[in-house]
Amino acid sequence: MIQIYLSSIRCVSDTSELTPDEPYVLVTVVNLAATPVPTFDVTLYAFDGVSSRETHYSQGISSSFWGINARPAQLTDPNNVIFLVTLMENDDGNPQALRSIVKGIVGSSILGSLSLDRTNKVMALLRDVNSASGTPTGGPNYDDKIGPSQELVFSMEDLARAERGELIQKTTWSRGDGGSYTMTFEAVNEFGVFGAIRDKWVAAGRVSGRLGKPVSDEIPTYDGIGRYRNFVGGIISWHPETEAHIVWGSIGARWLQIGREKFGYPINDESPTSDGRGRYNHFRAIHLPNKPESSIHWTPETGAHETYGAIRDKWSSMNWERSHLGYPIEAEHDHAGGRLQRFQGGSLFWTPGGGVVVQ
Incomplete structure (x- = not known):
């Protein structure tokens, strides 16, 4: 039973703003192994006052997107799950509202791609989440994407090592809106220790x-x-x-x-x-x-x-x-x-x- 969560976000260079960035991350999770239809969720991680060369940490395992609410879940085959990562810069938008919009689109995308293989499911989901994450939720300055959504992938070996209790880290890189960020995700089996x-x-x-x-x-x-x-x-x-x-x-x-x-x-x-x-x-x-x-x-x-x-x-x-x-x-x-x-x-x-x- 493992948990996966966003551990930290590092600003390589901030976006073209007059004030420090306020980045937030939307992690879309689709459990393809669930029946009769895949289950899904969208987790929000928000950060304030981020400037170049700074690293900011999340709440760690207590904010897992796989194993929500610190409850470990079985995951041995990476083909049974889709993780998409979307990095946004909060201007005058509403991150919670955008999370709800993306979650609604994810549900429609899943139903529309039931007959497709995993590769095409991922492509359809990336297309739909990218489109939804561009929805304005406030003004006059609308939130911007820092690069397109991307898939976060853990291999079967990664998951096996995490199941044994090793701490597995994966880092993604997002660039856009004048900024550059890395995000580090962690997977580990905490054996229910809390x-x-x-x-x-x-x-x-x-x-x-x-x-x-x-x-x-x-x-x-x-x-x-x-x-x-x-x-x-x-x-x-x-x-x-x-x-x-x-x-x-x-x-x-x-x-x-x-x-x-x-x-x-x-x-x-x-x-x-x-x-x-x-x-x-x-x-x-x-x-x-x-x-x-x-x-x-x-x-x-x-x-x-x-x-x-x-x-x-x-x-x-x-x-x-x-x-x-x-x-x-x-x-x-x-x-x-x-x-x-x-x-x-x-x-x-x-x-x-x-x-x-x-x-």
Whole structure:
């Protein structure tokens, strides 16, 4: 299931206007595989204040024209679909009105070309969309086309790679009305990942990154407020107070053992420690009074161990792993009327009356 959308528009040179351009793009989509007659839609992307050598970005995947409303759709055979791209310069026109006009013409064109092969369907549609996009919708300065409408084509290999989770980009070039623009379109399988978790996954490299593909739907956490999603290489956990962060590897395994979000929501992605020897995540227990924070630190020599409470506060005040204590080598546990945690270079011992002392 893939989604296709306009990612960005770049002004190579603006049109012969006294003020910055206001380009808009109409993408006509015809699903030839739909029965009994093809289905279709026209998507509008509008931009303001565009000047030469500027790149402006759309809303991305949330404005997909294949997979409308961020709902992925099946597409494996490029012969089953027609994508036409029309670039306009908005003078005194009404882009939404022109979208409606083009959409009406598309419906008539499809019905009139049902008996034709795909090649002739495309030619008829290009002719009709070009004609419709020249319809005046305002004045005295009518909107102009920046070059004729053109077909956007993804190959079968492109679609197969997108289905596997690769990000496929296609760029078209439109010239006319004194201006020159490139438009970049993207196709990708987002596997139904959305929202803040999707944004984090994208930043981590999507399928090609360490997280890899998702292996679960988005799932509520224990409190019904947060959400998480499992991936091949780890977990992205989200809460509105902490945002979305990655937990994986040995730290992720230990986090799962000790209660995952009940231990605390991650408040950072796994990161290298300051001495370069280990890795760590910090966490926040949203459900506890004062929302205390905790940590899990890992090195190849010590494994992954959590610190929290007064012992963590003391270790932090000593500059964490850079202190003579080094890294924790075990979890905090009961000991002689208090709590004890051993580190590489010593121990921290807590009692209710004496606080934390270094041993």
